[in-house]
Amino acid sequence: MKNICVIGSLNMDLVVKVNDRPKGGQTVIGGDFKEVPGGKGANQAVAMARLGGKVNMIGKVGRDGFGDTLLNALKNDNVNTEYINKEDIATGVAMITVDKNAENSIVVAPGANFKVDTDYIDKSINGIKDSDIVVLQLETPIDTINYALKKSKELGKYTILNPAPAVKLDDEIIANVDLLTPNETELEILSGVEIKTEDDIKKASQIMIDKGVKELIVTLGSKGSLYINKESSMFKKAYKVNAIDTTAAGDSYTGALAVAFANGKNIEEAMDFASKVGALSVQKEGAQSSLPTLLDVQNFRG
Numbered sequence: 001m002k003n004i005c006v007i008g009s010l011n012m013d014l015v016v017k018v019n020d021r022p023k024g025g026q027t028v029i030g031g032d033f034k035e036v037p038g039g040k041g042a043n044q045a046v047a048m049a050r051l052g053g054k055v056n057m058i059g060k061v062g063r064d065g066f067g068d069t070l071l072n073a074l075k076n077d078n079v080n081t082e083y084i085n086k087e088d089i090a091t092g093v094a095m096i097t098v099d100k101n102a103e104n105s106i107v108v109a110p111g112a113n114f115k116v117d118t119d120y121i122d123k124s125i126n127g128i129k130d131s132d133i134v135v136l137q138l139e140t141p142i143d144t145i146n147y148a149l150k151k152s153k154e155l156g157k158y159t160i161l162n163p164a165p166a167v168k169l170d171d172e173i174i175a176n177v178d179l180l181t182p183n184e185t186e187l188e189i190l191s192g193v194e195i196k197t198e199d200d201i202k203k204a205s206q207i208m209i210d211k212g213v214k215e216l217i218v219t220l221g222s223k224g225s226l227y228i229n230k231e232s233s234m235f236k237k238a239y240k241v242n243a244i245d246t247t248a249a250g251d252s253y254t255g256a257l258a259v260a261f262a263n264g265k266n267i268e269e270a271m272d273f274a275s276k277v278g279a280l281s282v283q284k285e286g287a288q289s290s291l292p293t294l295l296d297v298q299n300f301r302g
């Protein structure tokens with residue numbers, strides 16, 4: 001089993017369920033309010049650890065109650081937190097509404113996550129050195145992500161970038177990504193190609209490959225996922241389940257892929273494993289509260 005390093009965000013999710021998410025200027029009455037540990041980085045780290053992965057996480061929280069809760073959540077799931085520091089600033093927070101169709105809207109106040117700078121990557125470099133696979137998202141500063149990817153490649157690591165929340169990225173960043181795991185909207189933003197068909201996905205992916213990405217797995221929600229490299233592509237149908245909350249589904253999927261690769265699985269096996277994990281995660285509410293264990297996956301009958 002190879003080690004994995006996650007460099008990314010930790011947020012406390014402030015969640016309310018609603019029938020329909022509010023439109024601009026609209027107020028709606030929702031259900032009970034919940035605080036759930038989240039943040040794309042931490043969700044991916046916890047997903048990996050619950051699936052049996054050995055995980056170092058590099059990130060920052062504030063010196064406050066949310067920070068303590070998020071750190072304890074990672075420790076309880078056996079994520080190595082020695083590379084998570086506290087700063088005199090608020091812990092990252094995400095305001096989330098989840099509607100009756102299991103879809104969400106999220107606004108993130110990054111707080112301490114934006115204090116993860118290039119110096120901090122240097123200070124935490126042993127977390128990268130000690131790992132074979134390095135996984136990043138886009139909830140920490142872009143300069144830091146660029147630097148961390150470059151360092152990881154110099155150290156010979158396999159890099160995975162889950163480009164969420166999507167922004168246009170410089171070619172320099174893209175060139176250091178081995179595996180990119182966007183959804184369709186994220187791929188559209190990254191590539192500039194409007195996506196309506198499978199051919200559009202292939203065209204957009206090719207643009208990313210031309211910029212240096214080795215391979216992509218594009219997640220297509222309840223339809224499935226599509227693997228694409230320079231020579232070939234492969235579609236994997238999603239498992240049909242009754243989704244109640246899609247928060248962290250993408251995180252669970254990327255986390256599961258990393259664990260499968262750490263265990264020496266091939267692309268097809270990894271995609272099947274990650275599809276099961278995603279299918280389990282959407283059947284439970286919340287971010288880290290929805291992430292399955294390896295036993296859950298073994299017992300899953302799709």
Ligand code: RIB
Pocket residue numbers: 009011012013037038039040043093094106108139247248249250251287
């Ligand atoms: O991907 C889901 C996550 O996005 C939430 O946990 C929230 O914190 C935001 O980062």
